[in-house]
Amino acid sequence: MDKSVVDNDELLQSALQGLGLPQKRLDSKWFYDHRGSELFEEITQLPEYYPTRTETAILREHVGALAKYVPQDGALFELGSGASVKTRILLDDFDHIAAYLPSDISAEFLGGVARDLVRDYPDLDVVPVVADFMGAMALPAQYADMPKAVFFPGSTIGNLEAEGAVELLSRVRMMPGVRAFILGADLVKDTGELIAAYDDAQGVTAAFNLNVLRRLNAECGADFDLTAFAHEARWNQAHSRIEMHLVSRLEQTVVMGGEAIRFAAGESIHTENSHKYTQDRLAAMAARGGWRLVEFITDRQARFSVSVLIPV
Known part of the structure; x- marks a missing residue:
């Protein structure tokens, strides 16, 4: 070159x-270019990388409890959706929603994932949104005001400094129609x-x-x-x-x-x-962003958490 x-x-x-x-x-x-997104999906399958399989198990076990936080005929909007692998657990159970809006920074990777989802969920509107979740997240006009829950798995929020995490929580809180935020977060454990x-x-x-x-x-x-x-x-x-x-x-x-x-x-x-978080730290961070922690679900070893936040 x-x-x-x-x-x-x-x-x-x-x-x-x-x-x-x-x-x-x-x-x-x-x-997260195309190659980086591919490598990250490989990481999630590694034996040492417990977060993905642990969060996946939590979602499978508690998907019914999470469903009530996603509005009837509403949308599920996912931040940094990647391959949407864990999201399929929710989509397989959430037969009451109208749309899934996956967002990711890599347009090429997101487009391929969205095509697979359209094929596998023909009765669901699948609308990819190319966006950096740390910037403006403009949804297509048809879905902007639709009642929605936001899904942010994988403890990606942990990649942000404290102020950046609170700023993200605050921006999501101000999106029209948001009723709940389903948040994956890794927990403090053995070094x-x-x-x-x-x-x-x-x-x-x-x-x-x-x-x-x-x-x-x-x-x-x-x-x-x-x-x-x-x-x-x-x-x-x-x-x-x-x-x-x-x-x-x-x-x-x-x-x-x-x-x-x-x-x-x-x-x-x-x-x-x-x-890495504790329940108290997550609750305090959520409160600063305008949310209340109403569900804190962990695996039996308390290695990982899936929390539900609602606006206050």
Whole structure:
């Protein structure tokens, strides 16, 4: 590729800003191009990655209890829907809803998922919404005012800093017609189990993390050597979160957008946070966003939670 070519100026500017900080950072939303979305779906199937199978079991066991929070003839609007695998558990049971609105940042990936859903649920309006849930989320006019429940599984809310999570909760609270928010959130547990979930033996999470550098090369004309960076997962006790980093294996300089970005050996790029919660912390965060926690459902080992929030 011609290294002077920039195909994604938004990504370039975001990356230059983050990589110019004392602790270099990249926004985790840039993980999710088509390849990144595929890798994340692989992660969810890994033996070490307990959140997906645990949340799936909770949804299967309690789908009937959740159904009453989704309005009759209303819509289910999902944030960051990915492959909509867990959502199918709800759609198979929610025969009283009129529409499913999956949203995702990757238009190509979302389009393929939506086509499969249209085939499998012919009596349901399936309307994909290409959107970044941290920005404006404009729904098609026909569905904007429809009574709806919002579904946000996978503990993706844990990727946000506290203020960002509250801001998201507040924005969803102000959407027309929202009656409930069904929220998946990971819980505090043994540190070893947490680290293993973000640093699997097969190296899929490492490939997912490194994929963001591949994107910078492909879309922003950068010259990152992916073999010169190592994936690392860290537990930050003070902030109750797993952090993902890309650690420079050596002193090196990367050129992107006409700027030289210098790395010391051992210096890292902080790419993602995954906060872990307690019930009290979730309730307090929900309250700040204008919600009341009315259901807090966990598996028997209290590893993961599915909560229902209603507006106050």
